[in-house]
Amino acid sequence: MNFTLRELEAFLGVARLGNFTRAAKALNMSQPALTVRIRHLEEALGVRLLDRTTRSVALTQIGREFLPVVARVLGEIDAVAVNARDVAGRRRGVVTVAALPSAASTLLPAIIAAFKARHRGIVVRLRDGVAQRVTALVKSGEADFGIGSPTKRDPELRCSPLLSDPMSAVFPPGHPFEQRAAVRLEDLLTVPLILMDSEYSVRTLVDQAFESIGKGVAPAYEASYVSTALGLVKAGLGVAVLAYSAADEAATQAAALRARVIEHPMLVREISLIESTRRSLSPAAQQFLEAVRQGAPRRIA
Amino acid sequence: MNFTLRELEAFLGVARLGNFTRAAKALNMSQPALTVRIRHLEEALGVRLLDRTTRSVALTQIGREFLPVVARVLGEIDAVAVNARDVAGRRRGVVTVAALPSAASTLLPAIIAAFKARHRGIVVRLRDGVAQRVTALVKSGEADFGIGSPTKRDPELRCSPLLSDPMSAVFPPGHPFEQRAAVRLEDLLTVPLILMDSEYSVRTLVDQAFESIGKGVAPAYEASYVSTALGLVKAGLGVAVLAYSAADEAATQAAALRARVIEHPMLVREISLIESTRRSLSPAAQQFLEAVRQGAPRRIA
DNA sequence: CGATCTTACGGGATTCGTAAACATA
DNA sequence: TATGTTTACGAATCCCGTAAGATCG
Numbered sequence: 001m002n003f004t005l006r007e008l009e010a011f012l013g014v015a016r017l018g019n020f021t022r023a024a025k026a027l028n029m030s031q032p033a034l035t036v037r038i039r040h041l042e043e044a045l046g047v048r049l050l051d052r053t054t055r056s057v058a059l060t061q062i063g064r065e066f067l068p069v070v071a072r073v074l075g076e077i078d079a080v081a082v083n084a085r086d087v088a089g090r091r092r093g094v095v096t097v098a099a100l101p102s103a104a105s106t107l108l109p110a111i112i113a114a115f116k117a118r119h120r121g122i123v124v125r126l127r128d129g130v131a132q133r134v135t136a137l138v139k140s141g142e143a144d145f146g147i148g149s150p151t152k153r154d155p156e157l158r159c160s161p162l163l164s165d166p167m168s169a170v171f172p173p174g175h176p177f178e179q180r181a182a183v184r185l186e187d188l189l190t191v192p193l194i195l196m197d198s199e200y201s202v203r204t205l206v207d208q209a210f211e212s213i214g215k216g217v218a219p220a221y222e223a224s225y226v227s228t229a230l231g232l233v234k235a236g237l238g239v240a241v242l243a244y245s246a247a248d249e250a251a252t253q254a255a256a257l258r259a260r261v262i263e264h265p266m267l268v269r270e271i272s273l274i275e276s277t278r279r280s281l282s283p284a285a286q287q288f289l290e291a292v293r294q295g296a297p298r299r300i301a
Numbered sequence: 302m303n304f305t306l307r308e309l310e311a312f313l314g315v316a317r318l319g320n321f322t323r324a325a326k327a328l329n330m331s332q333p334a335l336t337v338r339i340r341h342l343e344e345a346l347g348v349r350l351l352d353r354t355t356r357s358v359a360l361t362q363i364g365r366e367f368l369p370v371v372a373r374v375l376g377e378i379d380a381v382a383v384n385a386r387d388v389a390g391r392r393r394g395v396v397t398v399a400a401l402p403s404a405a406s407t408l409l410p411a412i413i414a415a416f417k418a419r420h421r422g423i424v425v426r427l428r429d430g431v432a433q434r435v436t437a438l439v440k441s442g443e444a445d446f447g448i449g450s451p452t453k454r455d456p457e458l459r460c461s462p463l464l465s466d467p468m469s470a471v472f473p474p475g476h477p478f479e480q481r482a483a484v485r486l487e488d489l490l491t492v493p494l495i496l497m498d499s500e501y502s503v504r505t506l507v508d509q510a511f512e513s514i515g516k517g518v519a520p521a522y523e524a525s526y527v528s529t530a531l532g533l534v535k536a537g538l539g540v541a542v543l544a545y546s547a548a549d550e551a552a553t554q555a556a557a558l559r560a561r562v563i564e565h566p567m568l569v570r571e572i573s574l575i576e577s578t579r580r581s582l583s584p585a586a587q588q589f590l591e592a593v594r595q596g597a598p599r600r601i602a
Numbered sequence: 603c604g605a606t607c608t609t610a611c612g613g614g615a616t617t618c619g620t621a622a623a624c625a626t627a
Numbered sequence: 628t629a630t631g632t633t634t635a636c637g638a639a640t641c642c643c644g645t646a647a648g649a650t651c652g
Contacts, residue, residue: 001375001382004305008378021631030619035633037617045382046389051580054626054631061395061445061583062388066381073377074302077309080370081302081346087363088347094362144362155651279352282362321607331644336608338642355606355651456626 005077007041008070010034011049015067018057092121093284097292098143102165102245103271104128108147111295115288122284131201138274144285146274147292149201159272163296167205167267168259170233170240170247177239178258185209185264192220192238194229202243202269209266230255243269306378308342309371311335312350316368319358393422394585398593399444403466403546404572405429409448412596416589423585432502439575445586447575448593450502460573464597468506468568469560471534471541471548478540479559486510486565493521493539495530503544503570510567531556544570 013023014034024031042049049063059067086092099108104126112124127137134148139156150159169183171191177183195217196203210217220238223229226247229240234255240247247259273289275281281289314324315335325332343350350364360368387393400409405427413425428438435449440457451460470484472492478484496518497504511518521539524530527548530541535556541548548560574590576582582590 001306001310001379003382004307005302006305009302019631031631032620032633032635033618039633040617045385047385047584048581052632053579054624057632058442058580060581061586062385066385069377069381073374073381076370076374078302080367080374081304084346084348084363084367278354279359280349280361283348322605332606333608333610333645334643340608341642353607355649358607 003041003044005074007037007044008074010037011041011063012067012070012074014038014050014057015059015063020052020057086121088283090119090122090283090287093282094123094125095282095285095288096125096127096143097145097147097288098127098129098134098137099147100131100134100149100271101128102243103147106245107163107296108292111292114295115291119284119287122288124288130199135274138276141276141279144281145276145289147271148274150270150272151274156277158275158277160275162271162273162293163298165243165245165269165271167202167241167262167264167269168244168247169262170230170242170257170259172233172236173256173258175239175258177260180260182263183260185213185262185267188239188241188262189215193218194221194223194232194238194240195219196226196229196242197222197224199224202246205267205269206241209264212266230257233257304342304345306375308338308345309375311338312342312364313368313371313375315339315351315358316360316364321353321358387422389584391420391423391584391588394583395424395426396583396586396589397426397428397444398446398448398589399428399430399435399438400448401432401435401450401572402429403544404448407546408464408597409593412593415596416592420585420588423589425589431500436575439577440579442577442580445582446577446590448572449575451571451573452575457578459576459578461576463572463574463594464599466544466546466570466572468503468542468563468565468570469545469548470563471531471543471558471560473534473537474557474559476540476559478561481561483564484561486514486563486568489540489542489563490516494519495522495524495533495539495541496520497527497530497543498523498525500525503542503547506568506570507542510565513567531558534558 010023010027013027014020017023017026020034020038021031024034027034029037038050047062048060049066051058051060083092097108105128108126112126115124116122127143129137131149134143134146135151135154135157137143138146139154147162150161151157169177169188171177177187195206198204198207207217221229221232223232223240226242229242230247232238233240234257241262242259244259244261273292275289311324311328314328315321318324318327321335321339322332325335328335330338339351348363349361350367352359352361384393398409406429409427413427416425417423428444430438432450435444435447436452436455436458438444439447440455448463451462452458470478470489472478478488478492496507499505499508508518522530522533524533524541527543530543531548533539534541535558542563543560545560545562548558574593576590
């Protein structure tokens with residue numbers, strides 16, 4: 001295959017315009033250069049494609065056979081190129097993002113909605129999972145990037161801080177905590193505690209915080225689902241400690257509950273953007289990642 | 302579309318072999334040159350197609366989309382090139398030849414049969430017609446070349462002598478002409494003549510020959526079909542003057558008639574190969590034309 | 603340290619455009 | 628003679644291969 005796409009284009013041009021001179025103009029080149037180009041194609045193929053006379057140019061029998069094939073192939077290649085430009089120009093693409101359930105349910109919906117409105121051709125797919133699953137999805141390539149817990153020194157992953165998600169205390173209306181702007185860790189020792197079970201990474205933060213002040217954790221209840229914890233709070237059985245974004249406004253308001261941030265340096269969940277160091281981001285993914293960076297507040301609540 | 306087929310091939314090679322070094326070997330080029338080639342393709346498309354690490358090369362999401370398209374397009378182009386080489390190598394093709402009925406019925410069948418045996422991939426199509434129609438078919442391009450009467454100075458046609466087809470006298474067995482090896486023009490004045498009508502170009506030859514010796518033509522019968530003329534001869538109504546190849550052996554033998562060549566310089570029908578000066582011959586047509594040249598005797602009878 | 607990709611650079615091939623020659627109606 | 632193609636040739640560009648550099652496991 002010793003010929004070029006430009007030569008095929010030249011053949012197509014001459015065949016369609018029926019004339020070297022006009023085709024040369026259409027191809028933005030001099031007419032002698034076009035002659036040479038066509039000749040090279042004919043030599044490469046070993047067949048004469050055009051019959052030249054001074055008055056007109058006609059396709060040979062073989063040229064007639066090739067014309068539709070060449071036209072179709074060039075059309076396909078052009079479609080590929082246009083496609084590529086769309087992808088490069090972020091007019092088209094698919095982005096798959098893996099996110100923690102809290103981010104997936106509270107932070108991302110608004111960002112995705114705004115992004116889709118601005119980028120009609122880009123499809124955003126969302127996969128949620130706990131921290132470990134997020135990193136796995138990014139490493140395997142199933143997700144373009146992730147929103148999860150920063151990992152320490154995995155060479156395959158590059159983490160950058162996205163936001164800080166503080167723990168919050170959730171309680172029913174009329175509870176004494178409602179008078180305060182914020183709750184301190186020590187305050188939690190005075191009330192029955194409703195905590196998530198140890199499957200949740202946030203539970204680890206709570207345990208470690210209590211440990212740092214020399215107190216053991218004695219939850220009145222352990223919940224496996226946020227909705228359960230909120231139900232217990234609503235029944236007046238205690239105060240729940242949840243990531244703020246997990247006990248987001250919608251949930252607390254729907255359950256007619258109140259939430260206050262717990263002010264303690266260890267009771268903050270750091271959430272990171274997680275990218276693969278092995279793969280590069282598609283233009284669409286770059287664009288969406290930037291939208292996430294812009295759309296996420298530094299700190300929730 | 303500012304990239305080349307070689308670049309697409311390079312992408313395909315790297316994608317399939319998963320490695321620049323191996324792909325470079327497969328493509329018969331140095332590895333740095335391959336790097337540059339791929340980079341140029343990526344820049345032309347505006348998208349990154351491959352993710353390089355020191356240990357391996359992986360397709361990006363876009364690269365995965367493009368791979369099957371590129372593979373298919375290159376396959377089609379390769380098929381085009383192979384096709385062209387087949388045509389150039391005369392392994393495939395279609396030849397259409399226009400011929401006078403006499404040539405079509407006597408000379409060509411054997412030539413075509415031998416040619417098709419040697420060139421299985423080449424299809425020979427035959428169109429017959431009177432001299433004027435043969436030239437028209439060649440001029441219009443419906444036939445690749447023709448076998449007919451030479452035309453004087455039609456700039457669109459180039460004629461080259463193929464064979465000489467003498468006039469012959471056809472008579473029933475036992476006729477006095479049977480004793481002779483040949484018949485002279487003057488002998489024809491002594492018998493009732495059966496001639497073809499003036500639609501036939503051979504009739505012109507007969508008329509002109511008689512005119513040259515100062516005699517008018519007085520046919521006893523005029524026929525519009527050769528079979529009619531032969532029927533008249535068989536009935537003993539006269540001597541027919543026909544082109545030898547028109548009154549070929551098969552016809553005369555089937556009708557149990559005898560034929561003798563008429564020896565006269567004007568009573569020879571020249572049959573030419575007729576090519577267009579406007580179009581070039583396809584390789585298959587060249588091959589078949591050569592077969593006709595080789596297969597035709599200089600002179601019939 | 604070894605395998606692999608990228609950058610740098612000089613030399614050679616390709617290809618272009620201008621100008622002139624050639625062909626045909 | 629007018630229109631259109633081919634040939635000739637100097638110049639610019641492109642592209643390759645070698646050698647050296649950089650990166651990662």
